[in-house]
Amino acid sequence: MKSCIILNPKAGRGMAARRLAELEHALRAAGLAFDLVETDKRLGAHLLAERAVEHDYTQIIAVGGDGTLNEVVNGVLAGQTQSGRRVPVGIVPIGTGNDFIKALDGVKPNDFTGAATRIARGHTRAIDIGRIEVESEDVSLVCYFVNGLGMGMDAQVTVESDKLHYLSGPLVYYGGIAAAFFSYRAKPMRVRAEGIDVEQRLLFASIGNGRCQGGSFYMTPQATIDDGLLDICIVENMSLPRMLTALPLLTRGEHTALPQVTMARADRVEVSSAWPFPVATDGEVVTTSARRVIVTVEPGAIDLVS
Numbered sequence: 001m002k003s004c005i006i007l008n009p010k011a012g013r014g015m016a017a018r019r020l021a022e023l024e025h026a027l028r029a030a031g032l033a034f035d036l037v038e039t040d041k042r043l044g045a046h047l048l049a050e051r052a053v054e055h056d057y058t059q060i061i062a063v064g065g066d067g068t069l070n071e072v073v074n075g076v077l078a079g080q081t082q083s084g085r086r087v088p089v090g091i092v093p094i095g096t097g098n099d100f101i102k103a104l105d106g107v108k109p110n111d112f113t114g115a116a117t118r119i120a121r122g123h124t125r126a127i128d129i130g131r132i133e134v135e136s137e138d139v140s141l142v143c144y145f146v147n148g149l150g151m152g153m154d155a156q157v158t159v160e161s162d163k164l165h166y167l168s169g170p171l172v173y174y175g176g177i178a179a180a181f182f183s184y185r186a187k188p189m190r191v192r193a194e195g196i197d198v199e200q201r202l203l204f205a206s207i208g209n210g211r212c213q214g215g216s217f218y219m220t221p222q223a224t225i226d227d228g229l230l231d232i233c234i235v236e237n238m239s240l241p242r243m244l245t246a247l248p249l250l251t252r253g254e255h256t257a258l259p260q261v262t263m264a265r266a267d268r269v270e271v272s273s274a275w276p277f278p279v280a281t282d283g284e285v286v287t288t289s290a291r292r293v294i295v296t297v298e299p300g301a302i303d304l305v306s
Contacts, residue, residue, distance in 0.1 A: 003059040003090075003119060004052040005036040006045050006072055011064030012094045015110070023063065023092065023112050030116035034061075045071035046078070052087070053079025059088045059305055061119060065095015066147055070282035073129065073146050073302055088124045090305030091115075096172055096215065097283055100147040103210040103225050104306065118305055126300035127225045130209050130281075137276055137289040144298070145281035148213040148220070151271050151293060152204030153235075155278035156184040157214060158285050173215035177247070186237035187275040193232060193266035201237040205271050207295055208233070211253070213283075220263075221253030228299040232269055234262040269295040 005027070009017035016023075027034055035057075039045040045062065049072040052060050062072040069091050076089055092115040093101045093108075101107040108114060130145045150158065160183065161176030190199040206213060208220030208231045220231035238246070238260050249255040256263050276289035 001033070001056065001058040003032055003034040003061055004048075004055070004057040005034050005061045005063060005092075006048050006052070006068070007036060007038045008045060008062075008064035008068040009038055009040075011068055012096060012110075016063055016094045019094070019110075019112075026112035026116040027119070029113075030120040032116065032120050039068070039071070043071060046075035049073075049075025050079040050082075052076075053083055053085060057087060059090055059119060059122070061090040061092060061305070063092040063094060065093065066097055066100050066282040067284045068095065069100060069146055070144075070284060074144050077129070077144055077301065086303060088122075088303040088305050090119050095283075097213075099212045099215065099283070100210050102212040103147075103223065123306055124303040125226065125306045127302055127304045128209055128228060128230075129298045129301040130207065130230055131296045131298050132279075132281065132286075133294040134279060134287060134290050135292040136279075136287040137291065139287055141286075143281065143286065144301075145209065146302075147208070147210040147282050149207040149293075149295060150204060150213060150280045151206070151290065152187065152189065152202055152277050153180055153184045154204040154206055154214060154217075154219070155280035155285070156180040158280035158283060159278055159288060162285065170215050177214075181240065181243070187273055187277055189271060189273040189275075189277065191232070191234050191269065191271050193264055193269040195266070196232075196234075196262060196264045198234050198262055203235045203237055203243070205235075206233040207231070207269055209297075217250040218253030219250065221256070226300070228297060229265045229267055230269065230295065230297050232262075232264040232266065234264075236260040236262075267297045271295070
């Protein structure tokens with residue numbers, strides 16, 4: 001039986017392609033039989049994963065960052081719906097942020113030997129997935145996220161980061177933050193979930209299945225990927241000096257007690273605004289003009305190779 005390895009050669013600003021031979025050596029050294037396919041376009045990994053479910057692969061492995069994993073998971077979920085066959089998903093993290101793996105014990109970025117060992121061992125755990133319905137000025141769609149969802153300024157950071165092709169690593173995110181400070185203004189938004197109904201001018205509303213987003217920001221530091229719930233972080237408008245003071249707290253997950261911050265946990269969240277706002281999932285922009293977003297959790301929807 002074989003594993004299907006789906007590689008994003010552009011992940012990690014091209015590191016995945018440069019280290020391909022090293023990855024293949026580690027996989028073979030672990031005794032794995034595999035087919036390796038490369039994605040060469042946006043949503044390419046989604047299509048490859050969906051097709052892979054139809055074959056007799058024992059696992060489907062995403063080689064890349066959070067965006068690649070997101071595409072693979074969306075493809076696997078689509079394939080599972082059509083075929084009724086449940087196929088475990090694994091990850092070899094080689095990305096810019098590698099946020100999702102910060103919710104996994106012992107998983108390190110660019111550790112091919114460790115990843116190959118996990119894949120060969122084949123142990124799995126059922127994890128939750130977030131489902132989003134987006135209504136916007138330009139699109140209405142349904143998709144899934146593995147790690148996190150940002151709405152407002154944190155999604156604008158992703159929009160700005162995508163423009164910074166000349167930067168790499170954490171500098172991409174910090175450059176995006178700097179640009180978002182000047183390009184984004186807090187909007188009147190309403191966030192409703194069990195136990196909360198917040199209607200304020202918000203900087204952002206972030207929803208986490210995992211703990212960390214944006215490369216190094218622990219928006220939802222207590223989130224668990226298999227508890228059947230999503231963690232919510234709502235940040236009200238604040239001055240630029242206050243934002244600059246709060247930013248280091250986000251990197252340590254110590255922002256939760258700030259008076260401008262509301263934390264919650266729920267299985268369903270609805271966010272709406274009369275003003276269009278950007279939305280990003282797992283480090284990828286979904287839309288820049290959402291009006292309403294409904295987020296629900298799909299408990300245990302994916303078997304993760306662990």
